[in-house]
Amino acid sequence: MSKITHVNRRSFIKVSAATGGGFVLGFSLLSACTSDPIKEPFYGEVSKPEQWNELNAFLKIGDNGVVTIFSPNPEIGQNIKTSMPMIIAEELDIDWKDVIVEQAPLDTEKYTRQVAGGSQSIRQGWTSLRTTGATARQMLLMAAADKWSVAVDELRTSDGKIYHDISNKEMHYGIVAGAAALLEVPENVTLKDPKDYTIIGKGIRNVDGKAIVTGAPVFGMDYHEEGMKYAMVEHAPSFGMSLQDFNQAELRQMPGILDAFPMTLPVEGLHRITEKAFKKNEAVVIVGNSTWSLLKAKKALTVNWSINTSPEDSNMHEATLSALLNEHDNTLRKDGEPERVFSQDLTVIEREYSAPFLPHNTMSPMNFFADVSEDKARLVGPIQLPELSAGLVADMFSIPKENVHVEMTRMGGGFGRRLYGNWLLEAAWISKHIQAPVKLIYSREDDMANGTYRPAYKVRYKAAFDNNKNVLAFHVKGAGIHGGPVFANRFPAGSIDNYLAQDESAASNISTGAWRAPKSNFIAGAEQSFIDELAEAMDLDPIDLRLQLFEKAATSPVGEENDYDANRYANVLKEVKQKSAWGSETPGIYRGVAAYYCHNSYVAQVVDITLENETPRVKKVWSAVDCGRVINPEGAKNQIEGGVIDGLSTALYGGLTFENGTPQQTNFDRYQVMRHLDAPEEIETFFINTSEEPTGLGEPGLPPVIGALANALYKATGKRYYDQPFMNSLLG
Amino acid sequence: MAKYSLHINGSLKEVDVAEDTPLLWVLRDHCSLYGTKYGCGIAQCGACTIHLDGVAMRACSIPVSQIGDQKITTIEGLSQDGTHKVQRAWIEHDVAQCGYCQSGQIMSAAALLEDNPSPNDAEIRSAMNGNICRCGTYTRIQAAIRSASNMK
Ligand code: FES
Ligand code: FES
Numbered sequence: 022m023s024k025i026t027h028v029n030r031r032s033f034i035k036v037s038a039a040t041g042g043g044f045v046l047g048f049s050l051l052s053a054c055t056s057d058p059i060k061e062p063f064y065g066e067v068s069k070p071e072q073w074n075e076l077n078a079f080l081k082i083g084d085n086g087v088v089t090i091f092s093p094n095p096e097i098g099q100n101i102k103t104s105m106p107m108i109i110a111e112e113l114d115i116d117w118k119d120v121i122v123e124q125a126p127l128d129t130e131k132y133t134r135q136v137a138g139g140s141q142s143i144r145q146g147w148t149s150l151r152t153t154g155a156t157a158r159q160m161l162l163m164a165a166a167d168k169w170s171v172a173v174d175e176l177r178t179s180d181g182k183i184y185h186d187i188s189n190k191e192m193h194y195g196i197v198a199g200a201a202a203l204l205e206v207p208e209n210v211t212l213k214d215p216k217d218y219t220i221i222g223k224g225i226r227n228v229d230g231k232a233i234v235t236g237a238p239v240f241g242m243d244y245h246e247e248g249m250k251y252a253m254v255e256h257a258p259s260f261g262m263s264l265q266d267f268n269q270a271e272l273r274q275m276p277g278i279l280d281a282f283p284m285t286l287p288v289e290g291l292h293r294i295t296e297k298a299f300k301k302n303e304a305v306v307i308v309g310n311s312t313w314s315l316l317k318a319k320k321a322l323t324v325n326w327s328i329n330t331s332p333e334d335s336n337m338h339e340a341t342l343s344a345l346l347n348e349h350d351n352t353l354r355k356d357g358e359p360e361r362v363f364s365q366d367l368t369v370i371e372r373e374y375s376a377p378f379l380p381h382n383t384m385s386p387m388n389f390f391a392d393v394s395e396d397k398a399r400l401v402g403p404i405q406l407p408e409l410s411a412g413l414v415a416d417m418f419s420i421p422k423e424n425v426h427v428e429m430t431r432m433g434g435g436f437g438r439r440l441y442g443n444w445l446l447e448a449a450w451i452s453k454h455i456q457a458p459v460k461l462i463y464s465r466e467d468d469m470a471n472g473t474y475r476p477a478y479k480v481r482y483k484a485a486f487d488n489n490k491n492v493l494a495f496h497v498k499g500a501g502i503h504g505g506p507v508f509a510n511r512f513p514a515g516s517i518d519n520y521l522a523q524d525e526s527a528a529s530n531i532s533t534g535a536w537r538a539p540k541s542n543f544i545a546g547a548e549q550s551f552i553d554e555l556a557e558a559m560d561l562d563p564i565d566l567r568l569q570l571f572e573k574a575a576t577s578p579v580g581e582e583n584d585y586d587a588n589r590y591a592n593v594l595k596e597v598k599q600k601s602a603w604g605s606e607t608p609g610i611y612r613g614v615a616a617y618y619c620h621n622s623y624v625a626q627v628v629d630i631t632l633e634n635e636t637p638r639v640k641k642v643w644s645a646v647d648c649g650r651v652i653n654p655e656g657a658k659n660q661i662e663g664g665v666i667d668g669l670s671t672a673l674y675g676g677l678t679f680e681n682g683t684p685q686q687t688n689f690d691r692y693q694v695m696r697h698l699d700a701p702e703e704i705e706t707f708f709i710n711t712s713e714e715p716t717g718l719g720e721p722g723l724p725p726v727i728g729a730l731a732n733a734l735y736k737a738t739g740k741r742y743y744d745q746p747f748m749n750s751l752l753g
Numbered sequence: 754m755a756k757y758s759l760h761i762n763g764s765l766k767e768v769d770v771a772e773d774t775p776l777l778w779v780l781r782d783h784c785s786l787y788g789t790k791y792g793c794g795i796a797q798c799g800a801c802t803i804h805l806d807g808v809a810m811r812a813c814s815i816p817v818s819q820i821g822d823q824k825i826t827t828i829e830g831l832s833q834d835g836t837h838k839v840q841r842a843w844i845e846h847d848v849a850q851c852g853y854c855q856s857g858q859i860m861s862a863a864a865l866l867e868d869n870p871s872p873n874d875a876e877i878r879s880a881m882n883g884n885i886c887r888c889g890t891y892t893r894i895q896a897a898i899r900s901a902s903n904m905k
Binding site (some may be wrong): 098099100224226227229230231233234235236237238239240243244245251276311312313314316317382383384385386422431432433435436462464465492573655656659660662663664666667688689690694695696697698700701702703704720 | 754769770771773774775778781782783786787788789790791792793794795797798800810827828829834835840844847849850851852853854855856859874877878880881882883884885886887888889890891892893895896
């Protein structure tokens with residue numbers, strides 16, 4: 022085993038970001054005493070050092086020059102375990118082949134924002150990660166200057182080596198890493214000129230690629246400890262029910278079953294998220310020796326549930342949403358005099374769009390490992406908001422916060438579902454109750470029937486235009502269960518003189534929450550279909566109408582608070598127009614276009630479809646993306662491709678319906694997702710070449726593709742698609 | 754409970770489990786082989802794909818009692834060190850997003866190429882249709898299979 026220099030918090034210094042972005046980074050200085058590493062990392066192709074020297078919380082350098090970079094944020098498939106370390110490595114100025122990446126544990130004092138959500142990891146980490154790398158490099162230079170007795174500014178670095186050209190000396194970082202770790206942290210460091218980048222902007226492969234293709238146990242589901250028990254839970258079949266009793270004695274007799282008992286999670290008053298997402302906080306818990314004995318016990322379970330609040334169903338939801346659109350008026354934004362203009366003698370079009378609840382269907386169902394005693398908790402598994410969950414565990418069991426340790430594994434998908442740690446709290450509660458370490462696993466059915474679903478939505482659009490092809494008034498009114506879908510200050514706000522945005526929400530006993538690109542995942546498709554129909558009514562090319570509106574928003578914007586940059590918006594549209602050769606006709610190919618801005622990124626898409634025996638087939642999807650500077654082009658493309666497929670899948674097939682309070686589609690036999698045969702044959706993605714700060718990618722690829730698909734389907738079938746999933750109206 | 758001797762990845766493994774235990778849970782809970790994944794339990798998603806005598810099968814839906822002396826290959830046994838051509842192609846195309854479905858995808862792809870070394874696009878799509886990728890890496894998977902079919 023190799024040695025490691027030890028963190029003893031001898032001093033704790035805050036370093037402000039050199040570029041003044043307002044980021045403050047916790048920075049631990051280390052002494053050079055040594056101890057055994059907690060566990061051996063995966064060395065792959067690189068050689069193992071004798072001794073490690075930690076330069077800060079993010080990186081340690083081996084005496085042979087090998088560097089370990091800790092990736093701070095949870096990995097859900099958005100590839101930040103590769104792209105965040107790339108940013109540090111760039112400024113440290115090392116060769117990527119000498120880098121080992123490890124997942125950092127939860128420690129927000131050291132790492133600040135450890136969250137996977139809102140496509141913000143790269144955007145918010147951009148300045149602090151660069152500063153971290155540059156600061157460590159500066160400390161290495163200072164240590165080298167000392168060793169060679171030369172001035173720091175006579176030194177340069179390249180690929181993990183320090184050079185003193187005057188005396189023709191060179192050495193790798195490992196030689197001075199120990200001395201560097203003892204230095205004061207410099208306050209001001211210089212960041213690289215982007216033209217000198219050797220890692221950022223180059224395609225770097227997923228650091229866990231090899232582990233994944235060899236089936237290494239990297240997911241929470243795979244976590245195992247000696248003596249650990251297995252647990253599963255059975256929640257109420259429908260929302261709004263309470264547990265009465267169950268055949269406890271019978272279950273306890275079953276082979277492989279250790280115990281069965283009722284559980285009530287005390288979630289009230291804990292946190293807004295728990296109250297929204299934990300609407301089924303009562304369950305029967307079964308503990309056993311193996312997953313299969315638990316699955317069998319669940320089949321043998323008979324439970325009496327009592328009804329608390331009246332069970333909801335999909336017809337009710339539909340009626341509620343329609344009523345919200347007709348009856349209320351909650352105004353978010355108003356420019357000019359929309360009511361007056363709509364009453365004039367103009368051409369007006371008005372359309373309504375809807376979409377159902379959606380489960381997340383992460384490929385790996387929910388799971389977590391917990392080992393909780395009176396005053397300590399250890400939790401291991403996949404979680405997007407580790408800090409919040411750790412705090413909830415501390416509050417719920419009255420454990421000091423510093424005694425709650427969370428280790429983040431790779432996640433088998435997140436899409437927002439793993440922001441809500443109800444299964445984590447359940448695992449903790451069960452472990453405490455049985456006084457043993459336990460791994461809680463949801464079956465696929467548990468996972469889908471106990472979700473924090475994407476809300477069900479409706480929206481009504483209305484626009485008035487004159488004979489000179491000017492849009493004079495625009496009205497958007499949304500409704501959601503629960504939470505409406507409208508963004509007050511997004512496009513077309515700012516591009517039309519008379520504008521009104523309204524939004525309504527209805528309560529429900531069904532738990533809802535963030536689902537990849539919240540609200541945008543619905544409103545983009547609706548808005549972009551409406552704009553398409555509006556362009557047709559105005560006898561304009563759909564791209565030309567959008568460009569005309571962006572022109573207005575860029576040159577004489579209406580109102581002051583417009584969330585988007587109209588020029589960047591227009592640019593992605595122009596790019597996709599050119600790359601896809603928009604306007605050219607190919608027999609048998611039907612095209613639709615859309616553009617949308619969310620999570621600080623701009624995406625325009627063209628979808629090409631064909632019809633085979635009346636069934637639409639997506640041939641090709643073109644995306645033009647402005648997400649600022651692209652850190653990792655291959656990873657970035659993969660994210661957009663994933664968003665495209667998720668969007669197409671959702672628009673065509675996605676929908677969770679309720680009968681008597683019970684979700685009707687709880688496994689992949691009844692819930693359709695896009696498969697290999699229906700996937701687009703080709704997805705081509707172009708990034709705008711820009712030096713703007715990097716922004717999100719996990720979400721922005723999804724929302725517009727729904728509109729582009731709807732518009733292509735219209736071309737193919739002559740019918741507009743207003744209600745998701747589109748497959749229902751295609752078949753009907 | 755009953756005792757079974759299973760041929761897994763070239764060695765013999767004794768397990769003592771209920772006879773209706775699906776092979777998936779035998780591998781995961783009793784053999785510490787975690788590469789074979791649970792996604793649906795009803796042969797709908799392909800996350801649990803393994804080879805039985807070289808044929809791709811869904812381990813969640815095969816009871817241990819039906820295996821007899823058929824040879825089981827899991828993702829861990831596909832190659833010694835991750836150098837099977839399908840695994841190499843997967844790395845070359847940087848296929849994975851979350852990665853959870855990928856061992857099942859790789860096992861299906863490896864069985865396809867064993868059977869049909871140069872599949873066309875339509876054959877690739879239909880052979881792979883039982884494997885869901887919730888992250889949507891389908892186009893990369895198909896490209897990786899085309900590359901692998903050209904490798905030695
Ligand atoms: S777990 Fe076996 S096919 Fe889904
Ligand atoms: S990579 Fe996530 S499910 Fe396929």
